[in-house]
Amino acid sequence: MQVEKFYYDNKTVRNFAYATMLWGCVGMLAGLWVALQLVFPSMNVTQYGSFGRLRPLHTNAVIFAFVGNGIFMGVYYSLQRLCKARMYSDRLSKIHFWGWQLIIVAAAISLPLGMTSGKEYAELEWPIDIAITVMWVVFGWNMFGTIIKRRERHLYVAIWFYIATFVTVAVLHIVNSFELPVTLFKSYSWYAGVQDALVQWWYGHNAVAFFLTTPYLGMMYYFLPKAANRPVYSYRLSIIHFWALIFLYIWAGPHHLLYTSLPNWAQSLGVVFSFMLIFPSWGGMINGLLTLRGAWDKVRDDVILKFMVVAVTAYGMATFEGPMLSLKSVSAISHYTDWIIAHVHVGALGWNGMLTFGVLYWLIPRIFKTDLYSKKLANNHFWLGTLGILFYAVPMYWAGFTQSSMWKQFTESGQLKYSFLETVTYMKPFYAMRSFGGSLYIIGVFIMVYNLVKTVKSGKLVANEEAEAAPLEKIAVAHKGEHWHRWIERRPIQLMVLSLIVILIGGAIELIPTFLIKSNVPTISSVTPYTALELQGRDLYVREGCYTCHSQMIRPFRSETERYGEYSKAGEFVYDHPFQWGSKRTGPDLAREGSGNLKKTNGWHFRHFREPSSMSEGSVMPAYAFMLEQNLDTSTTVAKINAMRTLGVPYAKGFEKTANATLMEQATGITENLKTDSIHIAPTKEVIALIAYLQRMGTDIGKTNK
């Protein structure tokens, strides 16, 4: 067999590495900024910089920009070497790289502008969703092309993790992003209420599983043995780890919806699978750590291994905590609190962050044929990062537990002991400490960037690294000019993967509308569609990202029904495209904001939006004074009503024609009412629509059935 000479593409790897560092800095700075906003609400500068719009920017940037580019860096480096082949197509690599960066820029512009679908970790609007799908296909095409032309028969376990990542993320993204465009930058989720919640968290949890975990496990199985220069502890265990993990992960999503209006059996299904996940997860962690058995002396000296050990340890802690948090009794305490914020940051800062840094320190000197500029600085980074994680996580665990206990505390006479506001002001020192931990972590990242820039300058990129290997025997060679479909016919697996995607898109388009529209028949007859003004107000609620701090889902606990009113029913959400249940209570639940003893006057809401602390001393909510100035865009009303009707919301025939007239009528009613509170404002302002929505919330169920 003739040995072939070929070249690895290091240039694309370098580009993804640079992008990882750049977007890491941006995303983490955005995180620090929003963390500080909870301590100093005056840092909510202008509408474009308010917490509700920047928090999605932070999460999207660190997940899809920082970790996303980190994945591609790791895959493009390791896949070529594991396959003994250059990436399939230089052109695809280039399109993939620049396409992904364009998506990130589009996200960075559109999210502060308030263009959002209102679904956590899937906020980007429909044109960007389509671009993501296209770029993901480009990535997969390039990856499978490389796998097909590999010179190494055996697919190393890392490759399996990469394949699972590609397939599952594609499926998740397509199913969850199913939405009906209303305008160029606005769409409604195809699903409503409890259905939307289930799809969203099926997606949300699997985004953690298949975007933040499986690709990084693949990278762990490549870069950790490489850095330690010893084989993985048990290759057999790694194979079991892989297959067990991917079969279990996809069912775990409902653990985000425990004690909500989701049917109980679906919740239990999520709990069972979430708990089982501890076994493959810990198998993987043990496999990573035991790779260093008998070589712990190396860890003492080698800063790269230190990063990786902390990363794998953080993976182990997060995957122990995850199954625990999925138990209903633990979720009853932890849900909606900062405990969850601590949990995800152990995963994000510890597992994803530290592994990315380890890989960067390992890989940059190699592709630049030089040595790391300063081991000392890398060591400083390591300690800053590790301490940063601790200073971040410990106050947040403390805060979460305290918060939950305060929410549930009753006096001897059976009254709630603390007002919600008291629990907010109590959190402030913890938020400050968390910001300190985050700052340490970011300073470490800046040091790394400096260190790696210096390293790059001392070397020269080996853009095309020479390698040689024998080709695979019996590899089918394409005939010149044969039909494109011939190559895939010879390859059952690739055919299967591609057809899976095709089937899913086709099946989704066909099934989802027919299934869901019928199901929107309300199960509570007093629940009626929103008025035109309330619908516009609800879209403002979505635009401002209110769901990042306010839930709309009252769980059936006495501590919640006492505070917020009757627990939430599935039938109340049938017209909610998208659902807005939220996952965090930095502020109180709003599901029954317009009813019962939570009901406030229009004047209270008006003053509260203008300056929250004027009504709630010590509130950390941003001011929404700009909504007192901005006019509501009523040009979209007709399109919105029509879109909602397409989605099955039973607006009366011809309603869209009079929609704006009734909208103005309702708005005028509110401004007339405000006059009695000596507030004078035009009915055309945005704040009026938002007040109308808030006053509607949770009222339907109290209406008497006719």
Add this chain to the structure above:
Amino acid sequence: MPLSVLFILLGVSLVVAGAFLVAFLWSASTGQFDDDYTPSVRMLFDNELKPSTKSKNDKTKHAGRKILL
């Protein structure tokens, strides 16, 4: 049917799981897992060639160079 989306999710999840099952059966039957030791050692050897003497650098801008011979 209040939760019909479950059928979609179950269907989709089962298709994904089924696809992974087929992939697993294929990989097991084609001998991917027959050897559960040497792959872990083999990946450590990248037989790095003579340092950068012949490899082309960034400056040479021959886009679309034919690398594979």
